[in-house]
Amino acid sequence: MTTSSPNRPATIHQVARLAGVSHTTVSRYLQDKESLKPTTRVKVDFAVKALDYRPNLVARSMRTRRTNRLAIVMPASPEAFPGRLLAAATETAHQAGYQVEMVSVEGSVRSRSARIIDLARSGQVEGILSISSIDVRGRASAEIPIVATGTYDDNLRGLGELADATEIREIIEHLAGLGHRDFFHVAGPSTFASARNRKSVYLETIERMGLRSVGVHDGNWTAKSGYDGITSLPDDCGVTAVVAGNDVVATGVIRGARSRGWEVPRDLSVFGWDDLEFARFTTPSLSTVAVNREAQGRDGILRLLAEIRGEPAPEPTTKTINRLIYRESTAPPPPKSR
Numbered sequence: 001m002t003t004s005s006p007n008r009p010a011t012i013h014q015v016a017r018l019a020g021v022s023h024t025t026v027s028r029y030l031q032d033k034e035s036l037k038p039t040t041r042v043k044v045d046f047a048v049k050a051l052d053y054r055p056n057l058v059a060r061s062m063r064t065r066r067t068n069r070l071a072i073v074m075p076a077s078p079e080a081f082p083g084r085l086l087a088a089a090t091e092t093a094h095q096a097g098y099q100v101e102m103v104s105v106e107g108s109v110r111s112r113s114a115r116i117i118d119l120a121r122s123g124q125v126e127g128i129l130s131i132s133s134i135d136v137r138g139r140a141s142a143e144i145p146i147v148a149t150g151t152y153d154d155n156l157r158g159l160g161e162l163a164d165a166t167e168i169r170e171i172i173e174h175l176a177g178l179g180h181r182d183f184f185h186v187a188g189p190s191t192f193a194s195a196r197n198r199k200s201v202y203l204e205t206i207e208r209m210g211l212r213s214v215g216v217h218d219g220n221w222t223a224k225s226g227y228d229g230i231t232s233l234p235d236d237c238g239v240t241a242v243v244a245g246n247d248v249v250a251t252g253v254i255r256g257a258r259s260r261g262w263e264v265p266r267d268l269s270v271f272g273w274d275d276l277e278f279a280r281f282t283t284p285s286l287s288t289v290a291v292n293r294e295a296q297g298r299d300g301i302l303r304l305l306a307e308i309r310g311e312p313a314p315e316p317t318t319k320t321i322n323r324l325i326y327r328e329s330t331a332p333p334p335p336k337s338r
Helices: 012-019 023-035 038-050 055-066 083-095 109-121 164-179 193-208 223-231 247-259 294-310
Strands: 068-073 099-105 127-131 146-152 183-189 213-217 239-242 269-271 288-291 324-325
Touching: 012 023, 012 038, 023 038, 055 099, 068 083, 068 109, 068 294, 083 127, 083 294, 109 127, 127 294, 146 324, 164 193, 164 239, 164 269, 164 324, 183 223, 183 247, 193 213, 213 223, 223 239, 223 247, 239 247, 247 269
Parallel strands: 068 099, 068 127, 127 146, 183 213, 183 239, 239 269
Antiparallel strands: 288 324
């Protein structure tokens, strides 16, 4: 097998020899692998990985005025870190032959937008994906594409699809279909649009369907909030179903219910949100809403790549990023309310 020296990086010619193709074919692979026949693409892909080949980006940029670099910009010091979105965005960019730089920018929307425009004019990257809102004015003079997802605010709190609470209606309709009539909601912090929307849709749906809400506990995203919410209810409250702000809150609800002698789901059904990994392994496993953050990352990069190539914007990979998952924590209510 052709290999490179342990002290010297592999060359495009070595990749071509190992793959059994010309160096121009390897160059085409690096620029647009989808333009190659599948069998050729597999051979070149194997050679690139076997030799750990990395293109000489400096030399390429001097010849083509391309850097093959993208930037993903986010606010500094966020309250949350969108790890799954960033991982999917980065992987999508790498598959297209681009390297990715994460850039943390401080300040207001205006000052952050000015910094982004400066980066766009620097020639260091070919495109920028901003995962927080920016001022669109001046973007046309930036010389390279800038795509804003509009998914997060300045503290990376969910907006747009991430704050959509439509699935709360489906949750309540499902539980009502099982026979539940008495509900309780443990809400997240009101500083989050997602928490406000879930509470609003909860109250609207309860009223529209003629159901009964025994109350709303305005808490935060912690398990203790769920525990405190459920243990604060009077013994004769009659609640049989709880809609929790997220999965962590839901685990606190379950623990608090058990401390009162209420078993889930025998006496109380509990629904969470986020489909965190542990939700599958709790006892009982947690009914929840899966949020496809990976799709957001992929779609953002694909829109950016389309602008770089002068192509039409692609259709989103999913119609909605939210999907209900029914597990063991939900069941019909007990024959007689407490």
